[in-house]
Amino acid sequence: MSVNSAIDRIEVSVFRHRGFVVALFALLTCFLVFQASQIRLDAAFTKNIPLNHEYMKTYLKHREQFGGANNVLISVCHQEGDIFNEEFFTALKGVHDQLFFIPGVNRTQVQSLFSPSTRFVEVVEDGFAGGPVVPADFQANEKGLATVKSNIEKAGIVGRIVADDYSCAMVKATLLENHPQTGEKLDSLALAQTLEQDVRKPFEKGNITVHIIGFTKMVGDVADGAKGVVTFFVVAIVITSIMVFLFSRSIALTVLPIACSLVAVVWQMGLLSSLGFGLDPMSILVPFLVFAIGVSHGVQMINAIGKRVAEGHSTKAAAQFSFRTLIIPGVAALLSDTVGFITLLSIDIGIIRELAITASLGVAVIIFTNLLLLPVVISYLDVSKHNQDKQKTTDNWSVMANFSKPGPAKLILLVTVILFTLGFYQSQNLKIGELHAGAPALHEHSRYNQDTFLITDRYAISVDYMSVIVETTDNACTDARVLETMDAFQWQMENVQGVQSAVSLASVMKVINAGYYEGNLKWRIISPNQYALAQALSNIPSSTGLLNNECSVMPVILFLADHKAETIERVVSKAKQAIAELNNDVVTFKLASGPIGVMAATNEAVEEAQLPMMLYVYGAVILLCLISFRSVRATISVVVPLYVVSTLAQWLMTVLDIGLTVSTLPVIALGVGIGVDYGIYILSTMSVKLREGYQLHEAYKQALYERGSAVLFTGITLAIGVSTWFFSDLKFQVDMGILLTFMFLVNMLAALTVLPAIACFLWKNQK
Structure with a gap:
């Protein structure tokens, strides 16, 4: 049949x-x-990461021991003066307790000044003394506040748990994958709402401000914008x-x-x-x-x-x-x-x-x-009352039909070649990943990004960090060779542009070792003596996140200046070089955990998928055109304008500082998939007329009479519709709107101009 x-x-x-x-x-x-x-919103953290990427396998393997990238950071700040007053400590204790009891929060990894694991160590006449930074009998009076301030300085947590200028203090927590009571996947959107209603709203009053960041809060803000x-x-x-x-x-x-x-x-x-x-x-x-x-x-x-x-x-x-x-x-x-x-x-x-x-x-x-x-x-x-102004339309299409004549066609193709050459050259500068600070899905002025900037400015650590996991043998924490290898890796990474600081078990043990010698910097070394290493290690519990209970896995945590694509690419590249140099039979460095580890894996997944995706898209379009038209010439006429527009869209991305990300990569496929419609409708009528014996010019004119108005209308309507996205509260929706508007309009124009110009030479001898 x-x-x-x-x-x-x-x-x-x-x-x-x-x-x-x-x-x-x-x-x-x-x-x-x-x-x-019955449909529901679903914004699970694991949906946003490439789970089969080698970095993410490392991340998932050690997530329970060292926390993952799905963290919540809450900075409680005092607007007037420093934190050493009753109002502030009452609010901080309230935030800590409230966060601790929220279902879905990993209670073993809630950290703040009030956490028992936040401890100080000092050298005294009899050796070392220490304890919790906030004593169990703490009272927010003059004496109690003075004690806490002294303990903070001894603990070396300024810049990490306490802001550099003593204006804020941090409460950190890692989130579980599943709800502890129901066993179902944690509802990120509901948790974000809980953080807003039960943490920020009750305690942000008077001189106290509460600033919340983390994947879950970001997704909640994105959902509100959506x-x-x-x-x-x-x-x-x-x-x-x-x-x-x-x-x-x-x-x-x-x-x-x-x-x-x-x-x-x-x-x-x-x-x-x-x-x-x-x-x-x-x-x-x-x-x-x-x-x-x-x-x-x-x-x-x-x-x-x-x-x-x-x-x-x-x-x-x-x-x-x-x-x-x-x-x-x-x-x-x-x-x-x-x-x-x-x-x-x-x-x-x-x-x-x-x-x-x-x-x-x-x-x-x-x-x-x-x-x-x-x-x-x-x-x-x-x-039957449907009617059109035929004479006016006929005149317009008669003019446009000249695009299929050799003279105008040569000019159109010359301009197309020039634009394509420029676009192809400039598109080589397209970056993989995010190009701006803050949460890329949201505008810079959003509350979430303003909170991010405040935390970045007031603390020495960055919210953009990556953990390189060191896997070794049991009890390796007292093996000088293992620690020296870790220290060598950390030293190399600290000297990479974009890395603000780094911390590991090795660097902390060096500081403790010097403490046994009155803080003499000459003794800030990895001692070759196993007993000296054991003595230093005794002051570092596994709850610090610097080692596991068996001393067989230890992270090297790198704090980056930002999460821009070029920064991540540079740091990961240097880390791979250092790993190739330092890996041995006993020590294995593995990338990567933390927010930057997730971003690095995502960027690499996007980069790896870019070319295959485009080949699949164009392969599918070419195959369907061949099946529909049964003509190589027709297929070329449809596909070439599409490819030119895709290249120009990538050029536009470089001009507007839009990186190729999870949100923008699909736009290229969407633009190609939808843009092909124009050419198919135009060429389907042209093909019929050509088979009926019309010359190319007349066949194209007939196609314009039949389909031109609808093609022009749909291109403009689609573009106007997505252009409303320019006013969205979501930055990624604005980016998608810009790119889709461009691709809808330019694909439509290419179908009306470039397609007939190409056809002019492919059907050169058409009688």
Whole structure:
């Protein structure tokens, strides 16, 4: 059976049983509305990291002993003077206790001035003395505060637990993966709300301010910002409705494509819920894209039906003809979109894979809602009043049709080659990772980033740290060779640009060893005497996070100046060099834990996935074009403009200081997948006219008459819709909006200009 005969049978079956088709869609929609109402937000920490990356295997292996990257840091500050007053210590104790009892917090790793593990050691006449920095019988009076201040200085925690200027003190905690009571995955969004309501709100009063950072709090703030997506979605529906009405001049032809696109969104959400998936702050943007893509294909359908009705056909006949002529290019375009999104599954990061599934489902259902349901419903209506200003449109398309003539085509291709060359050269400067300080998902002025900047400014340590794990034999803490190897690694890394400081068991033991010799710096060494090492080690409990109970695993913690892509790349590269030099049969250094370890793994995963993803996307588009058009020339005409626009988009990213990250990498695939629609619709009509014997120029002119208005309209409408994202509270949504606006507009322009210019030379001898 040929493709055309199969389509004819489908057309007859669908339009012969229109009532059944509409009823079936209505039942499915009711069921999926219920399913969609059950969908939940899901922002688990592990979804944001490449779990199979070697760094993350190290991170997960030692997370329980040394804490992970999913930490909460709470800085309690006093706005007037220093922290040594009753008001401050009352607030700090309250924050510590409140955090300690929140379900999901690892209580063994809550650290502050009030933690028993926060201890001081001092040299006295009889040797060493020490104890908790805040004694058990502490009273916030003059004597008690003086004692605590003295203990803080002896403990050497200024810059880590206490701010450099004594204006703040820190409460740190590591979060569990699962809820301790239910056993389910920890709900990051609920925990972020708890931190806001139970920690910040009760204690931030008077002269006390509370500053909270950490992955969970950041995700909570992102989720709050993502709620604005609903507003953007409503705005997009209003703008799109106005644009569709201006295009169709018919209320019915405005309402129907909008309604069918909303049905596609409902189906998408319902299917996601049925499959057990939730929405995270990134994939919550996808329903808007599904709606926009649905409208673009719906406009193609109403455009085709309107033209047939204007020629004197009945609405039902026009709907059947449009269904038959648009089903192949429409399905090809939507399958290109779907396969393009599916290629994102090649990226081993949960949040991107769920984005791929979410987008693929949404685009796939558009095949049913906008290519099948829409023409069936329209066939019941009388849209004979639909009309267009044919003379004006004809004049405009006649001018644009000249792009397919040799003279204008040469000029267009020359400009395209120049732009592509510049874009390709500049795109080589595209950075992998974040290029700005603070949480990249949020604007610099956001509360979260302001809290981050305050903590970074007032403490000697950075919130951007990476732990390099040292694995060795049991009881290696008293092996001088092991400690000297660690010390050599730490010394090399401390001298790398971007590393502010470093700490390890070896460096702490050197300080303690000097303490036994009245603090003489000459004795700040790794003693070759095992008994001296054991004596120093006795002052360092495993609760410090510098060693495990067996003394077989010890981290070297590197504090970085920032988490910019170039800083992470430089530090990780130097760490790999040092590891290759120092690894031996006894000592093995492994990258990496901590927030920077997660970012480094994510950046490497994105870099590794970039080329394969693009090959998969373009491979899928090329294959589908070959199947649809059965022509190499047609495939080249569609794909080359897409590749040029993708390259220019990467150039734009370098100009705007947008790095290639988890949030921006999918945009390239989205842009290619959606951008191919324009070329497919234009070339599908051109191919028919060429087979009918038209010369290329006339074939392109006919394609513009048939499809040009809809292509131009959809490109502008899609761009206007995503351009509203410029006003989002989320920085990553702003970046995505800029890139998608650019790709929607420029892909549309490329389909109307570059595609016919290429075709001019590929069909040079067309009679």
